[in-house]
Amino acid sequence: MDHQQEKVQLFGMWASPYVYKVKWALSIKGVEYEYVEEDLWNKSRQLLKHNPVHKKVPVLVYNGKPVAESDVIVQFIDDVWKGHGGRILPEEPHERAMARFWARFVPDKLSPPIWKWFTTAGGEEQDAAHDAAMEQLRVLEEELAHGGNEFFAGDSVGLVDLSLGALAYVIPMYEEIIGERLVIEERFPSLYAWMGRFLAAPPVKDHLPPMEELKLRFRAIREYFVKNA
């Protein structure tokens, strides 16, 4: 594949975890790209042209051709820059299937109860969401521990790590804002260790959102949800 004449743009927004997932993937491959920050209250004509269906970020534009949906973008990046930088998906078909399975587990099973916990006022309902989140974390903990690797599929950041990734900085923020722990080291030793390792990993550590601003944003979000319950 000829990478000489290519042009890569990423349309994103500073607080979106899906945008960071794509940034980390590009970083794994060592791809140079132009980043375009979008104001989601005033979307650019370019964004609407490149993602008319969902009108969302992230969108990757490769030589003028758009690719949308972060999971699709990450696999696209792995395809295009095959042989460059690290592998995002494993080589072997069953391992690839396992990576895709666990990557989906995060948005399908884990994120919903975590979001519910974060956006619900203190009380019975919030406790139930907390318990539900713990249950899903237990499943993930077992999977990570069972693999016995630094990251989910091996010794470098891959698809599952990218999918879970943002939670490595989001969960501690939620814990601070709510005043309740979720990923307690004694209960989830592998996940806890993974979180620190992920945030320090080469493709990730220099591509993290501004934490103080993010925290303020999350506080405002929680206030909004609790008030409008």
Added chain:
Amino acid sequence: MSEPVKLLGSFGSPFTHHAEAALRLKGVAYEFIQEDLGNKSELLLRHNPVHKKVPLLLHGDRAVAESLVIVEYVDEAFEGPPLLPLGDPLARAAARFWAQFAVDRCSRTLFKALWTPDGEARRGLVAEAKDNLALLEARLEGRRFFGGDEIGYLDVAASGLAWLAVLEELAGVGRSMMGEEEFPALCRWHGEYTSHEAVKACLPSREQIMAFYAGIKERLALLAKSMQK
């Protein structure tokens, strides 16, 4: 010596069909094991402990769960005509993007509309489903299949639409949401898909679909209600 392939499924379910269609299209010999969803087998629970759902593919001792993950696995692990276009990252990304769209925004929305009682909510869902179907209609661009001359990944992912007519009959809908006047290309595609040699062999008959859904009609109404989040 090739390893035995088993597919645990529920005949009548569109998700089980995704997996079976992939196996048939690749020409893979497999044993179909019908699961009683009210009394799940030990084999299913052992190999899909996370979701406890069908379809589940067993290739030797390797288990693969989640219908579209299974489709990609079958595409990659076995010889045969490619379901996702080879060597074309943009086309592969487009197929994955539209497959997600077909499942989440078309099939799922139609399903919700079907089981939502008459009223404003239902009208909104029908309008949304039709808007989304129009986008899928445009993707066909006068071709036989989404994949071109041959069935591909996106055709398999969109196959849930083939269930619509029977489900509308079961739900007592007067006029189809995917009518021929509004969606001529999709209706033509429906005919092509359902009469394809390989696919035909694993498409449930009207009676089989009726039987599968009639048994769970009440649960469906509850499921549709719970999907409104």
